[in-house]
Amino acid sequence: MYGSGLRALSIASLAALAAALSLVFFYAPLDADQGFVQKIFYLHVPLAIVTLGGFVAGGVLAIRHLRTGDRSWDLRSYVAIHLSIVFGVAVLITGAIWAKASWGHWWVWDEPVLVSFLIVFLLYCTYQPLRFAIDDPDRQARYASVFAIAAGAFVPLNFIAVRLAQAYTHPRVLSQTGGNLPGEMRLTFLVALAAVALLFVTLWKLELTSKNVAAQVKRLRAQLALDSRAGELARPVTAAGARSAPANPAQPAAR
């Protein structure tokens, strides 16, 4: 019930990833400027888009949590943000590799997207410390949701600010991403984007399932412990004191 559709999703994302990778290596043309290195673009940019999408989705899910008061939405928001942080590490690493290969530096400050991404990433890194430093689970969920909404609103604002700061010193053409890609590259890019997005959704559902199952196991364990204690209390009456030895905790569970 929790994991329904997980198998189909996994197979779909595996197939999409395989298709994307084979397109990247065998179909997409080599970049005239950068050669083979440019192919990391098909990994880096989809990862970045999916990460930012995940952050914003975390904010939207958090709004639903605060609207409905249903904590399962908070769990969804938490998992989306958590996964986005993991994807964000991959974005920063692939971005640094690409920057080193094509510009000669691991980090360049005059690339607005890179800088904005780092700021957003650092902000979201505080999500978990904030969340787990609050003890009361209900309040923890509410505070985490407030953070997710404020940070989600901050993402576009921050991109505008950093973009303005760059345009101030380096006038640049704004429409460089996607707009002027040749056909084969665009197709490969779109397939890679879909594959990474599918991977994100699959992992999201997987973690959600695992968390739900773990919570249910915990619930059942508690129930079990309760039942076994109730069984022990009831025993002298039903068994008329025939068995006085401490009961095997596993036995009363089979009710």
Add this chain to the structure above:
Amino acid sequence: MIRHALTILRKDLTIERRTRESVPAMALFSLTVFILFHFGLDRDSLDGATAAGVLWVTLLLAAVLAVNRLFAAEREQGGIDALLLAPVGPAALFAAKAAALLLYLILLEIVAIPAFALLLLGPSLTSALPELLAVLALADLGLALVGALVGALGAESRVREVVVPLLFLPLAVPVIIAGAAASEPLLAIDGGGGELGRWLALLGLYAIVFGLVSVAVFEFLVED
């Protein structure tokens, strides 16, 4: 609502006047940071981009102190329960806290800006002062709104002193971008120029966005 906000604001200002927990600490802290920059950069006088950077970084770091203390009375002495019992809406509480922080920031700048001009700034400040004050006023508004939200977010946390700067400083990046870029030509030796309007617009947008977001979500930080 405005009456409630004013009442809470008056309470906060009375506490501040009697305990002097925030503003003197912020002012002292800013002077210390100027000294740190003097030795760290090994420069006797600054101008242009360096001056703007030092000034804004110092102001932001000093603001963190006030954000940390903003909900101290509510948290440590259970004042939040009393506020929740009183017929005061969350919007009034938020407005009062943001206004208190705004006042603290203005008081900080009344000390820190002349001290900065005296200790570190090379070019004279007098000609650029009106523009600088406009930039500071809008930036303070944005910082006060974000600071009130972050202060409330961190208030319930066990590691508040860690979480507050880690949340507040990245959120303040647009403010430092706009503030530093706008004041860079104002603090330059030849002075003037720059695109003040664009940065004021960015600061205004920042204040509006975070004002709206904060008002929308603040009630969830103080309920129960």
